Amino acid sequence: MTKAEAGRKTVLAAADKVAIVAGSGRLPVNVAESLALVGHVPFIVRIAGETDPGTSLETYPGSTLAVEQFAGLLPLLRRQGITHVVLAGGVSRRPMWRAIRPSLSLLSILPRAILALRRGDDGLLRILVDLIEDNGIKVVGAHQVVPELLAVEGRMGTHAPIAADWDDLRAGLEAARAIGALDIGQAAVAIGGRAIALEGIEGTDLLLERVRDLRKNGRIAGRKRGVVVKCAKPGQELRADLPTIGPATVDAAHAAGLAGIGVEAGRSLVLDFGELVERADRLGLFVVGLTGRETAR
Amino acid sequence: MTKAEAGRKTVLAAADKVAIVAGSGRLPVNVAESLALVGHVPFIVRIAGETDPGTSLETYPGSTLAVEQFAGLLPLLRRQGITHVVLAGGVSRRPMWRAIRPSLSLLSILPRAILALRRGDDGLLRILVDLIEDNGIKVVGAHQVVPELLAVEGRMGTHAPIAADWDDLRAGLEAARAIGALDIGQAAVAIGGRAIALEGIEGTDLLLERVRDLRKNGRIAGRKRGVVVKCAKPGQELRADLPTIGPATVDAAHAAGLAGIGVEAGRSLVLDFGELVERADRLGLFVVGLTGRETAR
Numbered sequence: 001m002t003k004a005e006a007g008r009k010t011v012l013a014a015a016d017k018v019a020i021v022a023g024s025g026r027l028p029v030n031v032a033e034s035l036a037l038v039g040h041v042p043f044i045v046r047i048a049g050e051t052d053p054g055t056s057l058e059t060y061p062g063s064t065l066a067v068e069q070f071a072g073l074l075p076l077l078r079r080q081g082i083t084h085v086v087l088a089g090g091v092s093r094r095p096m097w098r099a100i101r102p103s104l105s106l107l108s109i110l111p112r113a114i115l116a117l118r119r120g121d122d123g124l125l126r127i128l129v130d131l132i133e134d135n136g137i138k139v140v141g142a143h144q145v146v147p148e149l150l151a152v153e154g155r156m157g158t159h160a161p162i163a164a165d166w167d168d169l170r171a172g173l174e175a176a177r178a179i180g181a182l183d184i185g186q187a188a189v190a191i192g193g194r195a196i197a198l199e200g201i202e203g204t205d206l207l208l209e210r211v212r213d214l215r216k217n218g219r220i221a222g223r224k225r226g227v228v229v230k231c232a233k234p235g236q237e238l239r240a241d242l243p244t245i246g247p248a249t250v251d252a253a254h255a256a257g258l259a260g261i262g263v264e265a266g267r268s269l270v271l272d273f274g275e276l277v278e279r280a281d282r283l284g285l286f287v288v289g290l291t292g293r294e295t296a297r
Numbered sequence: 298m299t300k301a302e303a304g305r306k307t308v309l310a311a312a313d314k315v316a317i318v319a320g321s322g323r324l325p326v327n328v329a330e331s332l333a334l335v336g337h338v339p340f341i342v343r344i345a346g347e348t349d350p351g352t353s354l355e356t357y358p359g360s361t362l363a364v365e366q367f368a369g370l371l372p373l374l375r376r377q378g379i380t381h382v383v384l385a386g387g388v389s390r391r392p393m394w395r396a397i398r399p400s401l402s403l404l405s406i407l408p409r410a411i412l413a414l415r416r417g418d419d420g421l422l423r424i425l426v427d428l429i430e431d432n433g434i435k436v437v438g439a440h441q442v443v444p445e446l447l448a449v450e451g452r453m454g455t456h457a458p459i460a461a462d463w464d465d466l467r468a469g470l471e472a473a474r475a476i477g478a479l480d481i482g483q484a485a486v487a488i489g490g491r492a493i494a495l496e497g498i499e500g501t502d503l504l505l506e507r508v509r510d511l512r513k514n515g516r517i518a519g520r521k522r523g524v525v526v527k528c529a530k531p532g533q534e535l536r537a538d539l540p541t542i543g544p545a546t547v548d549a550a551h552a553a554g555l556a557g558i559g560v561e562a563g564r565s566l567v568l569d570f571g572e573l574v575e576r577a578d579r580l581g582l583f584v585v586g587l588t589g590r591e592t593a594r
Binding site: 181197206214 | 479496507517
């Protein structure tokens with residue numbers, strides 16, 4: 001699959017069978033539920049210690065693999081007659097090298113590739129993707145089989161950015177792009193027309209927690225409002241690691257005293273959309289899908 | 298004074314009289330002591346609530362101004378026959394607008410300019426600089442009257458970067474440059490050849506604290522070493538807000554588990570040099586002045 005193809009919607013045939021390799025968070029749950037709704041009940045490959053317990057994922061057929069057993073992924077997918085694989089959710093555990101049985105040539109490559117999922121390292125992710133696809137199984141992005149997860153342009157919910165918020169959205173987008181280009185992070189917070197905090201390896205949750213603390217400690221010069229902007233990095237591998245927001249992002253942005261959230265339309269995922277909009281409306285935050293052309297002033 | 302001139306050393310004549318507008322931190326102390334050593338005892342304008350108490354600054358002639366009284370700076374400088382002003386140290390307080398007597402035309406501009414010092418906003422800083430210089434008083438950078446404060450190229454102290462550290466120094470420099478170009482921050486932490494944390498408005502101390510916490514919580518994937526790199530932003534107003542390191546930076550980098558510190562030679566200040574080197578040597582950290590050409594691989 002080429003990069004251009006990676007952006008396209010995948011139309012599933014009736015006989016196709018989708019597996020979700022499910023890391024942590026709400027993304028695999030959203031994907032599974034959406035697929036089931038249209039009659040494509042997915043097979044869930046739970047990653048031990050990563051997949052969140054207590055979700056609807058447990059109601060679908062599936063199997064659990066330790067990070068160390070990832071050499072067993074391909075045989076499992078073949079036994080289940082899987083035609084499409086979605087890699088979804090976070091993977092924070094690293095393989096314990098001693099626990100890996102050195103039986104397959106995959107061994108030396110897969111664990112690095114799994115790690116790469118978390119780190120946004122496209123080079124290594126492509127190794128994993130290539131290995132699966134070499135075996136005749138397509139690797140597709142969550143948004144390709146469930147396109148309704150993609151952020152759309154414009155306002156989601158009741159509240160809209162005011163003029164000053166657009167300055168922040170532009171500054172945040174510019175900053176998020178710059179750090180994305182360096183493969184450092186996906187998100188930036190802008191207040192008063194300037195980016196004031198950038199996401200590194202700590203992730204968006206801790207970025208917003210930091211802004212909350214800075215605001216609490218008076219380190220943000222008496223400025224109200226402000227936004228968090230997430231965007232995909234230029235040339236991003238679109239089949240994994242797309243920027244994602246959900247209801248928890250709204251809560252964290254609210255706790256940080258921000259006025260709203262901007263995401264890149266068509267290249268970001270919005271999880272639990274209904275709940276996100278309900279919460280943003282209730283807390284008075286706007287959520288807006290950016291075209292990416294906002295930086296041109 | 299033009300930007301080109303701002304980079305040059307200022308040779309003080311015997312009759313010249315230097316005032317230091319002293320914010321917080323060690324920089325004003327370093328500048329005052331170095332000037333006194335060569336016979337130019339400075340006049341200290343202490344900023345109420347900002348200038349650190351208990352330093353040698355108290356042994357020099359001087360006066361204290363509240364942030365709100367900054368309209369009184371020019372008359373004070375003139376009364377003292379000041380020929381050169383150094384703006385040095387941090388200013389975190391904001392003027393209480395009610396406490397300002399609305400008597401001078403400066404009022405609407407100076408407080409914003411003072412704020413700008415802290416925020417690295419060159420445009421506003423230049424307003425302050427221009428106002429002072431319009432009155433025949435030169436505003437000079439700390440490094441122009443005390444050039445020995447500037448970081449030199451190469452290693453300071455005993456320890457030197459190993460090969461892997463140079464990958465980190467390059468990645469850190471590239472990231473610090475990128476955020477500097479956007480006027481967001483001056484510092485980046487790189488570990489394992491990748492930038493993993495970026496400075497925003499929180500400053501270098503909190504950046505390093507964050508890396509310490511990330512390391513403690515296992516969020517930095519088992520990687521040892523790593524560096525913090527500070528550099529001036531492209532086109533930076535060189536008379537204030539130069540990137541600065543000191544003994545406390547060494548402590549914080551050590552606490553974050555980093556192997557060393559990189560600063561841009563000729564465009565960064567090293568405070569309390571002797572103590573910094575002694576501490577880096579004892580803790581096993583390297584401190585290196587970068588030429589800025591390290592990013593070319």
